[in-house]
Amino acid sequence: MAQQAYVTETDNGGSGPERRASRLRRLATGFLDGWRGDPRVWRRGIVLAVLALLLALVMLLHSHIPNRIGNLGSLTETFLPWLGLAIPVLLVLGLVRKSATALIAVLLPSIVWLNLFGGLLTDKSGGGGDLVVATHNVNADNPDPSGTARDVASSGADVLALEELKASAVPVYEKALASTYKYHSVQGTVGLWSKYPLSGARAVDIKLGWTRAMRATVATPKGPVAVYVAHMPSVRVKMEAGFTARQRDTSADALGEAIADETVKQVVLLGDLNGTMNDRALNAVTSQMRSTQGAAGSGFGFSWPASFPMARIDQIMVKGIEPESSWTLPRTGSDHLPVAARVKVTTSATGS
Structure with missing residues (x-):
């Protein structure tokens, strides 16, 4: 017996799947008909193609953009991922202009991004670690330091770093975190709280004239x-000086030297670096x-500003340790989001 195919009838007598496929074919044919036989599809959109090429070059060669004028290179690198928003704009404009040249050119920045x-x-x-x-940069003007402390403690962090600690607020943070963290050290405007013993806590000189960096050894169960x-x-972004970051850059060099000289094999850096990994x-x-x-x-894990995060300037970085997961935490009373990570400490690398 011959097999018979059944389809669902629509109100006007045609089959549903066939009508949808037919409609799509007609739309595609109508779209392409507007391009076929039009010699100008290659001549139109030259400006769009040039813009697409320039966008690709900026992203590809961002490290060569000079910092001599207003630290333009660092400014570009801070918000580099957002340049990708220009790609769909160029794509739509290319379609509107019916420019084959522009559409092909848009492939370049797409690939680079x-x-x-x-x-x-x-x-x-x-799932390891x-x-x-x-x-967390808690913000010196945080209206609720006690609530912020409780929020970040509830994250389950074994080790917690806080930055921008105002002297008058330090006792508030210490009291709010005391039940969760048995050990802590505050150096200047930064502090470290830990569920495990701390030793060797000291300030780190990052060439500022006051203390905004520290280090300590945490005795984890693995070492x-x-x-x-x-x-x-x-x-700062200033009209007369552009993206001013000289002091930040000097401090970053000093911090890099301190970490390079560290004798403990496994290192974690926590803090607000006021810069992205691309900078x-x-x-x-x-x-x-x-x-x-x-x-x-x-x-992307953007952390700043908390109201509409656009850049990840709050960093967790590791050396000699395997990162397992990383995420942002819910907003607190600060203008930064807290960030957290789970890492794997290697027992065999406990030498110092």
């Missing part, structure tokens, strides 16, 4: 880990450490 940031679009977090670390806490000087000014630090967000995070 995906090469730079495509890996951040996937979730690389794992034996130490949770977190860092010692050197933990650095740092708050780099702020950068060449932080090379003294980023060249020797890995970002937990880049290695084991999901998404």
Whole structure:
């Protein structure tokens, strides 16, 4: 017996799947008909093609943009991922202009952007790790330091770094965190709280004239880990001077030297570096450490400003330690989001 195919009849007598396929074919044919036989599809959109090429070059050669004028290179690198927003705009304009040249040119910045940031679009977090670390710039003008302390403590972090601690607020943080963290040390405007014993806590000179960085050794169950806490000087965007960051850059070099001289094999850096991993000014630090967000995070992990995060300037970086996962924490009373990571401490690397 011959098989008979059945389809669902629509109100007007045609089959549903066939009508939808036919409609799509007509739309595609109508769209292409507007391009076929039009010799201007290659001549139109030259300006759009040039803009697409320039966008690709800026992203590809960002490290060669000079900092001599207003630190333009660092400014570009701070917000480099956001340049990708120009790609769909150019794509739409190319379609509107019916320009084959523009559409082909848009492929260039698309490929460059995906090469730079495509890996951040996937979730690389794992389920391992034996130490949770977190860092938070609490903001000196935080209206609720006690609530902020409770919020970050509830993250489950074993080791917690706080930056921009106002002297009058330090007792508030100490009281709020005392029940969760048995050990802590505050050096200047930065502090470190830990569930495990601390030793060798001291200030780190980052060439500011006052203390905004420290280090301590945390005695984890797997062995010692050197933990650095740092708050780099702020950068400013000024009409007359551009992106001013000279003091931040000097401090980054000093911090990089201190970490390079560290004798403990496993190192964690927690803090507000006032710069992203793309910023060449932080090379003294980023060249020797890995970002937990880049290695084991999901998404870009933007942390500032908290109201509409546009850049990840709050960093967790590791050296000699394997990052397992990295994430941002819910907003507190600060203008920064807290960030956290789970890392794996290696027992065999406990030498100092």
